[in-house]
Amino acid sequence: MNVFPWFQPIIEIASGEVAGYEALARTADVQGQIISAANLFSSSSLSREERLSLDRDIRLQALTKFNSLPQGQFLSLNISPEWINSVTATGELPTLEMLKQVGVRPEQVVLEITELDGDLDRICLFAERYRSEGVKIAYDDFGAGFQQMDRVLAFTPDFIKLDMRMFQRGPKTHFHSALMQTVGEMSARLGCKVIFEGVETPDEFFAALHCNASYIQGFIFSPARAEFMGVDSMKAQTMELISQHLDMAIDEVARRQFYTEGLHSELMLLKDLLLSGGTDNLNTWHPDPDVLRFYICNRNGTQISSNFTYDVSQGVWVEDAAYAGHNWSWRPYFYQLLGATDFERRIMSSSPYYDLETGQECSTLSLSLDDARILLVDIREERKSQGRLASLISCHSDLIPALS
Template sequence: MMRDLFPWYQPIVETASGRIAGYEALARQKNEVGDVVSAGAFFSDSKHSLENRIAADRSVRYQALSGLNELPGDSFISLNLSPEWLQFIAQTTRLPTLDMLRELDADPSRVMIEITELGGDLGLIQKAVDRYREAGFRIAIDDFGADFSQLDRVALLTPDVVKLDMKLLRDGLDNPRNAAMIQLLGEMASRLGAKVLCEGVETEEAYFLALSCNAYYTQVFLFSEAKAEAAPTECFKSQMISLREDYRDRALDSSMRNHWLAGKVSAELIALRELIKTSESAYGEIDLEHYLPTPQVLRFYLCDRSGNQISPNYENRQGSWNVDNAQRGSNWSWRPYFIELLASDDIDRRLVFSKPYHDIYAGQLSQTAALLIDDDRILLADMIINPPDRDLIYSHHGMQAQSVAVY
């Protein structure tokens, strides 16, 4: 059976250059009518003994590595390894893949070991990963985000590359919350020191989402599925440049709208600040009878410079105001936007926005804006973000955390 299995190569494209940086070797076989299909069913079929599956896997691995020296000198091969395999390796003195490379006179630094899941004995997996790394291999974790209980394992294994779960990428195209989740995973992977790889990129919109997740690499099925021969490294470069330019133009348009929106918010909050200064009673009550906010304003409240909330929440209820004292006395000094405002050299002329978030009460994408009222008080306002319909870039980026000068 193992002679019937063979590798095909899925290109891994580097975002910055548009070149193919590496190839994932995927096991293939022919079905009853001679069509080439995935061999995944063979490896998951318990009818085949573990020993036979390991032998078949090593056969495919050897075939893939046999062509490594024929690839451009800076490209790499990515090989999938199951934790079952790794646990065997951890208990032996040999690394079969390293033995293959020595036989083929190939460089281990051009091979990425891709761990397909993180179940099993973590101690044994870590021991095997450490041995591969010491031998010069790169390490990747597949399906990052598929199981959030395993995030601590990713931090422990310190992979060179993290592959974001393909299902999350697809789901993110239709659901802003899923998009936010996968963007957060991309940010988390980068902060852990790993390069982000997005696989399963089948459309332009999926590619744009991948870029918003800080994808260093992509596997772009949009251009090519796995093939019997490794594609030339420059073959997708013109398409990738075109996609990057399209993304840049759309992101630039989004950023320009962000600046326009920030200006609009600034004008409204400056007007509110002046109203607070001039209409506040001796008892600290604000006369809002003649102040009609835009629907974008969810609520506002006042804090002292220590972050203590010294006013009720003034809730916008379809153009009328509801006073809610539940949060009075809360402290918001730990919020990043609050600290950013206090740290500004021009605090009296600075408006600071938080990162986008989903407001718990309104259930909508929102941001908080912070503006100095006077030497003792700060105005905080929760604002709804209304991205244009069907604008993927804007939906993914929102009006990001920023600060703007106001006059």
């Protein structure tokens, strides 16, 4: 059985360099075409011992070929918990023995552990043994096992790999981007670097940037190849993509700023109405269509008014007292406003989120009504950003500068 490794490059975003490769098993079909050999490692036609021997042979071939590359690059090898169970707790680790055999430094190797449904304590034990020798550990296909968050927290890998293709299954909703961003933020907090694989288009590249990706792997750069590439071979393409992203991001900020200036006028009008006659004056104000609701809190964060929502079809304001008495002081846009030295004229904005009542993406703006009260206004996000990045990113700034 002729099975051999091909290598897919992994690009570091910040430098544009080929930082490393993932070794992928390949074979030839009856027509001589090179195809994936991944199915062999779960084939019932091979015994467990045959599959283990095949897996170790692929790793040894990959390491032997990789040994010719610059020492700054890394090689990522897949390993299943099934093979970890083949090794005794105190016995020799075959991959480490291979490193010694071919002369590859452990620091150049990343072991991708997939299918984290084995014995977690045993996996963690062996991961620490590899780490103690300098080998890094990656959790592969993290999104596919998102429900096993407790395992990831215990495992604490050096890398988390996300397959972009997983987020394309089924209809696209805001949950896809929310999940991707959550994984990126969690990885940063855990001290993990994120590798996005399966990236094929510029838009997917841009989405990965906003999910804390450090590395990109996918057809946008190259499929798996028999031979290695030059370290700088993808740098021009990477820098061009980053430049495109910067241009779009600047345009997006300008759009948001223009829209924010209009909202500032709206909120100042509402503030004047409330100060001059309270909610009795509301019928004279027809809000921007993106204003979902407003309410008032005291300086301690307790909501002291009803929610007021404008019914466009009826042309009237609807009052809902269900949230009166709730406390919102723990939300950043509330305490950040009070902490600002010029809070009397400052408008603060939350990061975008999805409104539970309407299911729409929105943000909350807050500004001082007077010395004792804070006005909070929920704003729909759709028209705030209309550029190409609108479907890919969320604004992470919590501050909208005061406008004069």
